[in-house]
Structure formats: C-alpha cells, structure tokens
Amino acid sequence: MQSYVQIENAGMVFNTKKGKFTALTGIDLHVDQGEFIALIGHSGCGKSTLLNLVAGLLDATDGVLLLANKEIKGPGPERGVVFQNHSLLPWLSAFENVYLAVEKVFGRTESRKQLKARTTAALELVGLTHAAGKLPGEISGGMKQRVGIARALAMEPKVLLMDEPFGALDALTRAHLQDELMKIVAATKSTVIMVTHDVDEAVLLSDRIVMMTNGPAATIGEILAVDLPRPRERLQLAHDPHYHDLRSKVLEFLYSRQMRPKEAA
Structure with a gap:
C-alpha cells in the first residue's frame, strides 16, 4: 500500500479579534491508497x-502535509472536494456543472x-444521465449531491x-447515497477522507475511523480499524455483533469526550 496522504505534526492557529486560537495541534496521520477514512468528533474539534488543510484551502501553521510525496500547497485537481452544500451554479445544468470542472482540468x-x-x-457513475439537462433548482437535494460527487470524480x-x-x-436519501457511495468507491478504487457526525455512517463506510479530541488544540484521540468485510450490506450489518461492537467503541469515545469538553484546552 502506498501512502497517498501524509500528515506530520500538523497544527493550525487562527488569528482572531480575541487573539490566537489554536484549532489543531500535533496531527499525525497516514492514509493509504484506496483507503476510506472517516473523521469524527464533537462540533468544534x-x-x-x-x-481543508488536506484540500489546500488552508495552510498549516505547523508541520507538513504531503500528497504522493509532494507537499500540499493550495488547492489542486488531484484532490476533489464534496461539501455539505452542493455548491452548484444554479444557471447551469447538471451536465454543464460537471463539464465546467472537466474542462478546467483537461x-x-x-x-x-x-x-x-x-x-x-x-454522471453515469452516479446514476444521473436522465437528469443531465436539468438545472439544480429542478432536481432534489440528493440528486444535487450526486452531481457534486460526479463533478469531483x-x-x-x-x-x-x-x-x-x-x-x-x-x-x-442519506442511506441511499451512502450505498451508492460504497459502490462508486469500489468501482473507482478512490482514496477518501470524509468528515461526519454520524457514527453509523462512519462504521458503515470507512476502513478506519479517526476520532478527534475536543477543541481548542484538538488532536487525534484514537484511531479505530473497521475490519468489516466488503462489500457491506446495511441490513446484514444491523444483525452483526462486530458491527455493534465497533459502533459502541466510537460512541464510548464520543461520550467520554462529552464529559470533559475542555480536556484539550
């Protein structure tokens, strides 16, 4: 396995009106090619x-981040980003929104x-060829997100x-898109880093769950390997004792952090 993403002792300090705010400190994480990583933790962690550091939208104040052994300096097409807000241009069709990104890169x-x-x-990969000519305002929220995923892929x-x-x-809709994402990642062999608040989503989708301590000065608290075989079927996992054991471990970590909200201060 080749590490696509290497994060070495990374930290992030923001300058605010009240002074310096340390958001992250001492982040060490290696992500292998084809690995699915979920980042989870309480709000503000x-x-x-x-x-955003991996995306190049922010520059780390400490440490170094590498992608395929090259330092990350700013955004680049080798990193596709899908936000919670689909960020589609409303005057362009689904096809045109994806085409715009393709034209920029190729x-x-x-x-x-x-x-x-x-x-x-x-668009075929995300099952949206039938909606290629539709504007964002003419399709559902789930379809908008699929356009965003298509654009990134x-x-x-x-x-x-x-x-x-x-x-x-x-x-x-969330469950359906989670299932679709698993199929897409299996087909494309993509390396994925995903932020989530949903414990079930993290266990269902990921190979490892990176659990963050509370902020300020948040860091990695624990990393849990999700050794469930693939492909994964959510209905089968609902009756799998090991799935529930993994889920419990994440919940235990989150609840323990909830008890000590200023632990990382």
Missing part, C-alpha cells in the same frame, strides 16, 4: 479544518468530444475529500 489536453465523454461517464482525483456530504439530507 477541527474535523473540517483538517479536511481542457488543454483533450478535445471537446473527449471532455463531453468524461462528463457523461461521471470527473477530475479523476487521487483523493476524494467529503465534508458531511449527506448531512442535510433526510434519512432515506
């Missing part, structure tokens, strides 16, 4: 900050026909970064 090296083929393939990123991508969806 720096999960999204850590994801426009100098590929023909328009090839770019359109890439766009169509990405169309860039063929080395790492897919997801910040609570299903957090605003109803339970049934």
